[in-house]
Amino acid sequence: MAKRVVPEADRRRRRPTKQGAVLTERLIVETALRMLHEHGRAGLTARRLGTALGADPSTLYRYFRGMDELTLAIGDELIGRALRSWEPCGDWLADLRDVGTRIYRAYLAHPEAAVLTANRVSGRANEIAGDEAIIGVLRSTGLPDAEVVRVYQAFVDQALAFAALDAASLALPQAARADDEAVWRSTYAKLPADTHPHIAATAPLLVARMNDSAYPTALDMLLRSAAAAVAAARATAADD
Incomplete structure (x- = not known):
């Protein structure tokens, strides 16, 4: 069952976290963005986020009903940064x-x-x-x-x-991304014109683009x- 979200006026912690910061919705979202960058999607959990913030994971539910609502807030933050x-x-x-x-x-x-x-x-x-x-x-x-x-x-x-x-x-992991990018040169650029005339004709352009x-x-x-x-x-x- 979704947990009750505390009204906005009552959300702020009275005491700082172990890191000395007062929790806010913005701090949680920014910390989640940093964790996504450092650990990927699998690394973003309530427990790990709570640890990163120096707060009990249950405290997060004073701000968000769950991790899905936090996901929506992260997307909204990206749009806010864009504009x-x-x-x-x-x-x-x-x-x-x-x-x-x-x-x-x-x-x-x-x-x-x-x-x-x-x-x-x-x-x-x-x-x-x-x-x-x-x-x-x-x-x-x-x-x-x-x-x-x-x-x-x-x-x-x-x-x-x-x-x-x-x-x-x-x-993607760097090695996988490099392998994908190499396919245009290592495979497509070497296809023979007698079997793949259109790819062969445009191969240099494909490799470049x-x-x-x-x-x-x-x-x-x-x-x-x-x-x-x-x-x-x-x-x-x-x-x-």
């Missing part, structure tokens, strides 16, 4: 490119956390503020709301999907599609 200093410049394409790149980079900075949280929807403050900002940028173009939501979904899902995909590679993220290219393609939709909507409005 903490973001300010719209007024060019909607530039603003969307900046937001997408910021989200992707914030998740990639914490690969284990990205794999754990990129597919989650928290409904927490940073996530809501980010969604409000993105939808606001799209609505400023004059797109109909149905089209705004269509582009918004593709935009957010694309950034998070690439973040999760690329983070999963970064989270396939170990880099496709997110910048995919983001460009999505934004070009969005720009075409905006142009069509504005042309329709001008004719009415």
Whole structure:
């Protein structure tokens, strides 16, 4: 059964932890992020987190109903870090490119956390503020709301999907990642043209490109599609 969460005003410990810190939700999330970076997803447990904080693991339930709620808070923290200093410049394409790149980079900075949280929807403050900002940028173009939501979904899902995909590679042991990256040169580049003519024809390009993220290219393609939709909507409005 989920444990009762203590109201916000009553959560703060009266005494510091063994490390001399007063527990807060933010300190717990930041410590969890550090543990994910150092020990991976399997290393993040209530017991280990309590030890890292110098507190009894049961104390964590004064802040979170369980580890799943902490996971949602971690994802919300990543979004908050992505948009903490973001300010719209007024060019909607530039603003969307900046937001997408910021989200992707914030998740990639914490690969284990990205794999754990990129597919989650928290409904927490940073996530809501980010969604409000993105939808606001799209609505400023004059797109109909149905089209705004269509582009918004593709935009957010694309950034998070690439973040999760690329983070999963970064989270691999170094030797495994190196082996994967070598396959393009050791296998694909050596396929004969008589059996695999298309791969053979493009092999040098594949070797040069396939170990880099496709997110910048995919983001460009999505934004070009969005720009075409905006142009069509504005042309329709001008004719009415």
